[in-house]
Amino acid sequence: MKGALVQRHVPRLRSDLNRLALEEAVPSPTDVSPSNPGITKQTFTIPVVIEHNDMLLTLRSDVLAHTDDVLDWLLKGSNRLNGRAIGSPDFRGLFRVTSNRVMFQKIGLPRKVADANHLAFASRVNHQSPMWMGFADQQTDGSGPPAITTFQGNSSARLTTARPGDYLADGAIQHLSHVIQDLDQFYSVPDEPFTERVQYAFRSDPIPSIGNKDQFKNGGGPAFLKNLFLGTNDAFKNAAGINTFEGKHRMGHLPALQRSSRAADGTPIHIRMDGPGFDSLDIPNKSNQPKLQFTVFVPTADFFTRMRRNQASLDLVKAHGVASDDNGLERFITATRRQNFLVPPRSHRSFPLLELSRDHH
Structure with missing residues (x-):
């Protein structure tokens, strides 16, 4: 991060030329952390860890056995792939897996998992x-076009100094976090x-909707509600x-x-790619x-940090006397891991900047 090559090619914030688009993740205002004294959770008071992994590998399939097969290979x-004898690559210790997180996504699947595991709130x-x-x-309604999440942005929003043709112009930042959901509390009766x-x-x-x-039965109301944008001042009105x-x-x-989270014209500046887990x-x-298993693509690490800070909105909560029990989803979630990753454009996806290094042979 501090090397000359990275400093030269990773775009900088237009709002602060001393900062790069890629920065280390930080605890959010409601994460359990020494930086947030006094923050506790009803059930899962677990400190957040800012991870330092070198790579994030995402495998996607409609069949879990397929992703397991690829990971094993x-x-x-x-040395087997899709039932055939195919030699596995020899990375010679290059990679060490630090965690494996399974995410699932299908209409009604969380309820089926809850039923199958006899969860009290199922x-x-x-x-x-x-x-x-x-x-x-x-x-x-809640995600922007792909271009707006890149370093060079689009006509709605440009948050970095990247220009068309730059080495990382079509790159982005991917934030990954691991979040425990306290659903016994969230679905508490009465x-x-x-x-x-x-x-x-x-x-x-x-x-x-009322x-x-x-x-309580089957959620007590509709699952599908429009993601409306009522302006940046709507949070103030709620508070x-x-x-x-x-x-x-x-x-x-x-x-x-x-x-x-949105540009001046109302366009979202992020694309989420997350979903439920159970582990x-x-x-x-x-x-x-x-x-x-939260993950999102954004144009800068700073953008996500500000958005996550606003998600807690502790400034408005304090100023207007919002009870802690009425502050969004904050008391029901515990983030235990966070990290920001650089997503290079496809043309430089593997070992970015390597060919520009003086030590490259």
């Missing part, structure tokens, strides 16, 4: 949702009916209790993010727990 020396998970918390991520959960995830001005008569459901001071996850990674008693 690529990194475990199985009947309260919406049977149509692809996510643990019962709502579908509306990527068509404390957390649908009307509460939908305000945590969306907003209160107005509440997107749900069903039975506020100030302006036209909110029941007149309360609230903070919704969505308007909090939208304080900085024992970082769980003290080694039990399997619902996870969010």
Whole structure:
């Protein structure tokens, strides 16, 4: 990161030419961390670790056995691929796996996993949702075009000094985090009916839906709600209790993010690629727990840091007396790992900058 080659080719922030688009991840304001004294969680008070992995490998398939097959061949020396004898590559110790995180994504699959594992809250998970918390991520409304997430950006937003033709012009930053979801608390009866959960995830001005008569069965309301952008000031209105459901001071996850997640013309400046998980990674008693295997493509590390800080919106929460129980999703999630990765453009995806090194032969 501090070498001359990296300093010369990684774009810089247009807002601060002394900073690179690639920076180390930092704890968010509601992560358990020495930098956040006083932050605890009801169930999973686990400090976040800022990781220092050299590479992130993502394998995707509709069949888990296929990804396992590729991993065994690529990194475990199985010498077999798709049932055929094919020699595994000999990396000679180049790679050491630090974690393996399985993410699944399908309409209704979290509910099926909850049922199969006899989780106490299973009947309260919406049977149509692809996510643990019962709502579908509306990527068509909440994600930007690919170009806006790159270093050179597009006509809606350009956050770095990258220009067309630069070595990393079409590169991006990928943030990866491992998040435990406290769903026993999120689906608590009678404390957390649908009307509460939908305000945590969306907003209160107005509440997107008041749900069903039975506020808990199958989620208690619809899984599919529009991801509306009501302006960067919407979080303030929620916190100030302006036209909110029941007149309360609230903070919704969505308007909090939208304080900085979109360009001036309303275009999202990120693309998410995350989904649910269910495993024992970082769980003290080694039990399997619902996870969010979070990952997102953004044009700068600083952009994600600001967006995640706004997700917590502790400034508005404090200024307007929002109860900690009404601050979005923050009390239900524990991030245990974070890292930012450089995503080089396809033309330089493997060993970026190597051919420009003086030591390259």
